Amino acid sequence: MDRAEERRLIELATQGDQDAASGIIRHHQQSLYAYMLRMSGRPDVAEDIVQEAFVRVLTNLERFDFRYRFSTWLFTIARRLYLNACAKHRPAYDTDMVGSWRGKGAEPDAPVVADEQHNVLRDTLQEALMGLSPDQREVVVLFHQLDWPIALIARHLDMPEGTVKSHLHRGRKRLRVLIESRQDDASATLQEAAL
Secondary structure, eight states: OOHHHHHHHHHHHHTTOHHHHHHHHHHHHHHHHHHHHHHHSOHHHHHHHHHHHHHHHHHTGGGOOTTSOHHHHHHHHHHHHHHHHHHHSOOOOOTTTTTOTTOOOOOTTSOHHHHHHHHHHHHHHHHHHHTSOHHHHHHHIIIIISOOOHHHHHHHHTSOHHHHHHHHHHHHHHHHHHHHHHHHHHHHHHHHHHO
16 A cells, blocks of 8 residues: 555554444554564464554544654554553463464465475564563564664654664574574484484
């Protein structure tokens, strides 16, 4: 959706047009949910945060400043809600559910091995992401999953671009170590099972 269309929908939604509000939600829901799922590692937390973020955004839509990107405003609200939720209780990792959103479909003719490999890779990545610090995880997810530029991430997180680059570099490095460690553990388990 281009910015002109987004502005039109926002203006209509501000005037009470429910179809316009639904259009805004449909356009941003999937990416916001994927972002929150990667940040929290829990589908239930991601769903709650996304729902609450949309309620807050739609309730305060008249306050939106059209000089900025709507997605940045939405993601900032969701991030604050997530940080507040983290302060109340630490989220747990649920390996069975992570990655089911926007995951590869299970077509009837899909090879079982390919599906299993996809699941293992998805779970490995999510487990490694949860091993990063919250700042590193958020920067990595925003940069790689949502394709946000460094400058936008810096404004969103209210930190200098150099700090964002540092978190990105250290996060990638840590991800590599965590993924390699998990692969080494899996290899050792397979070797033990063969004995």
